[in-house]
Amino acid sequence: MVTSSANTGVRSDTFYPKLLELNNYDETMQQCITKTVEKLQSEDTSKRPGMLLGKIQSGKTRTFIGVMAYAYDNGFDVVIILTKNSNALAQQTTERLTREFKVLIENELMRVYDIMKLPDHLKKYALRQKLAFVVKKETKNMDRLRKAFFEQYPALTEKKILFIDDEADLASISFEKDKESNIVELRTIASKIDKMRADLADSSFLQVTATPYSLYLQPEDMSVHEFKKYEPTRPAFTELVPIHDKYIGGEMYFENSQVDGHMAQFLFEEVTESELDVLRKIDKRRTRGDSLIKHKNVLSMRKALVNFLVGGGIRRWQQKQLQQKQKKYSLIVHTERGKGAHAWQEYLMTILEEELKIAAEGNHPVFKELIEEAYFNILCSLTTIDVIIPSFEEILELVREALIEEEVTISIVNSEKDVDQLLDETGQLRLDSPFNIFIGGQILDRGVTIDNLIGFFYGRNPKQFQQDTVLQHSRMYGARPLEDVAVTRFYTTPYIWNIMSKIHEFDSALREAFERGGHDQGIIFIQKDLANKIIPCSPNKIMLSQLTVLKPHKRILPVGFNTKSKTAIERTVNQISQLLNEAERMSSLKDDSSFTISVELAKEILSLAHSTVEMEDGYVWDISEYHSVLDYLTKEVDQNPESLVWIVRRENRNIKRIDNNNKFENSPDTPKGERGELTVARQLTSHIPALIMLCQNGLVENKWRGAKFWWPVLVVPQNITTTIYSKKTTNL
Structure with missing residues (x-):
């Protein structure tokens, strides 16, 4: 049965059908839109907002406009859209709303205003319509919004209001520490949003973003005393914007x-x-x-x-x-x-x-x-x-x-x-x-x-x-x-x-954790402290330029280098061979041509291999990162009590330094075949990491320097919870 809103007299099925006709949302998108509004009505978003989570440039605006329309049809009277502090984005948002709701605006069922261009003398006739206000997350805009609601048009405070925070990030929900008092407080814009919502009779809050990490990754307890999965401080609910095939x-x-x-x-x-x-x-x-x-x-x-x-x-x-x-x-x-x-x-x-x-x-x-x-x-x-x-x-x-x-x-x-x-x-x-x-x-x-x-x-x-x-x-x-x-x-x-x-990998790992849901589906965050020990850390301390994502069966290897001269490295290369030969002879755990060594010996071998190469401009092989990752994979993860590392050794290799696309070779390990070294390594690494050691001949015709060298590839165990390792942390 079609009903009318008591506040507006507008039919309750007016907006969404018109927008659906215009935008032709598919079934998956319609489900996202309707579920979002249903959850806004049933969940308490006064303290923890709802989240509409998309990807960069993936149609988030198109989706939240659909949410607006469905919200109007389900009791909401006013939508306040908070945009980034950009005139261009505010204009773009205002013009898009005006364009997509054109028929409804022409029929005087709705009005769209940039808050800084709001007329001073709106009549009751205008205020009875569905309203949309576009507000930059900027002090003057927020002050103008508050004045409009609490001084000029106080009747608006009694309406059912939906805040939509477009491109939600630290500007919206963010904290800063007062250096003198050491008290963590909401930043200015976030405080104004928070105060506005608290003073309204009936409001809901939806954040729309593709970069939610400053929102999810805010530990309630800033100190972490033991290794544990980090369970994000989640919004009241999260709906994922469907990703289209293009x-x-x-x-x-x-x-x-x-x-x-x-x-x-x-x-x-x-x-x-x-x-x-x-x-x-x-x-x-x-x-x-x-x-x-x-x-x-x-x-x-x-x-x-x-x-x-x-x-x-x-x-x-x-x-x-x-x-x-x-x-x-x-x-x-x-x-x-x-x-x-x-x-x-x-x-x-x-x-x-x-x-x-x-x-x-x-x-x-x-x-x-x-x-x-x-x-x-x-x-x-x-x-x-x-x-x-x-x-x-x-x-x-x-x-x-x-x-x-x-x-x-x-x-x-x-x-x-x-x-x-x-x-x-x-x-x-x-x-x-x-x-x-x-x-x-x-x-x-x-x-x-x-x-x-x-x-x-x-x-x-x-x-x-x-x-x-x-x-x-x-x-x-x-x-x-x-x-x-x-x-x-x-x-x-x-x-x-x-x-x-790395950031894409981090983004994907966190998104997967959000999608899995549940309190047992987290992410482990670790760092190396000043004493060279691996300790847990809060994710807001992660320094993204120095992180490594550890996922099941991931390969970690140096890329973008050449060897030093033959005379400079020949002795070191032979030393690595001797260490591997002795370790194979003494190993108590073997599998065909593979064998285990202690993590300390693995770190020594990696250091020797590292000393034989020179990195090209823009490429880095941080040996301390490899050591720390090995320590974590062998000493801190269960089911490897002896801190062992599998060695998969292959020799007499002749890989080219530059591949057919004129890029530095990044796949010295053969991925295919039953006895390919990567296949073997992944079969062995259920709980114990593997180190593939490839002895390359380093031929001049392959653009090397005519010297043999060892190229290591570290393979992460299969049974590991996704882990974010950061070499350094930032200060709060």
Whole structure:
């Protein structure tokens, strides 16, 4: 039976059916929306809010708008949407709500207001409608909201209100310690939200985020006295936003990239630390001499520009052949926060584009060489899927025309004013040309939508990486057609790529724990203290740039190195062989050609192997981390009372240092076959870790230095609870 709300007179089945008709939510999404509202009505969210948990760029806004509509139909009168402190995001949210609820607004059933533009004299007629207020998480906005409810329109305080905290993070529920009193208190914005909710008659609170770790990982007891699973301080409930089949996230960039033959193998383009230094500040001495389209100090930026033109050109050619609308494409350069760096990068990119245009107009050989290099680079990933592919000559002419006809736009985006001027009518960054390059800093990661992104040049390298921040920076995530992904390139240093890979792994491990639910499904957090002992730690102390995720059967190995000279390491290599031979002879636990050794001997062997190699720029082999992980896996985990490590030894190997994709080899262990060393190691490691020791011949023709060396691969036991190990901790 259709009823009406006593407060508004609006039919109770008005909003959601209209939105369902517009957005065509599938059954899974509908279940998420209806369950969320049902739980908001049945659960107490006065102290612990409900959580709508999605992934970066996965359709969270679309979902919470559905929640709004269903909430309106089920007794809620007012929705307050809290956005990040960004004019662009507030505008984007307001315009999207206005667009999606257009029919209901035109029928005077609903009104949408930016709180800072709220009229001073609303009549009862307006206040009887369903209302939506968009509020930036900023002091003036919060004060304006409170004034509207408790001074101008006190009738609103008696209505049923839903707070939706979009991009919920530390700004919403966060604590800081007073240095003098040592008392931990809510930060200013969080306090204002908390006070507002407490003073209202009937309110519910829903947080929407893809980076919930600052919300979940807040221990009620800040001190941990024994090894135990960390049970997150959970919201009152958690609903997971369904992930659609077009979603591209960390799995593509950091997991699939390890799969032979997958397009993801070709997406990462390495940037040197020295080039990032060149891009950080104006220094024309480091770019003088050769023209920029030949200069070695801007190699990656040049590749980013040319690959972008070729990749976008291929997609536009494909769309034209298929009689589809040709899309406009975007490339982001995000390496620094400072405006001086942005101006310098714009200068360099503009000069690169101008020189490329001159070379195209003059038909110079360098133009053809650069386009040809980019074309065959993009072809590596493009040929992994079934698509039509233009000839090189077609793309050469297409890029030439794009440059000559000035189809490339380069824009700096580093202030709220810049973003406001660059937004389109939907609140997204406007794509003015077929090829759009945005250079900026933090403003680019604040939830502003950037369509058709096929290039991401990332160099933010803070001393301490924050989980929530780095994930928000990952603008290459989102709903992406595979045809676009196939021409996408991600540019960063090996060091940053490795950190982002760790963060993805951490994100996945925690998400899995949340999905499993239950108080017995936690995560163990450990650290190494100043006395070199492994101790439990609170997860809010984890330093993400120095963490290792330990999961069942995970491989941990050094990558990105060369050996020292033969004369420098020959004696050490022989010493490792002798230690292994003696250990095999003395071992009391053997299995075919495998045997066990003490953890202390395993650590000694690892240290010797470590001393024989030199790491390449941007790559790290922290031997103390390996020692600590081994200590934890053998001394702190049950069912290994003798602290043993399995050894799986193989010799006379001739692996190449650089693989077929021109990347450092990262799979020296053979994954297939009954007697492949990785297969054997995983069969042995139910409770005891394994150390695969591979003696490589190090041939010069394989780009080594002609010296034998041992390459270790550590394999985590199968029966282990997911564990986050951090070498260092941060201060509260």
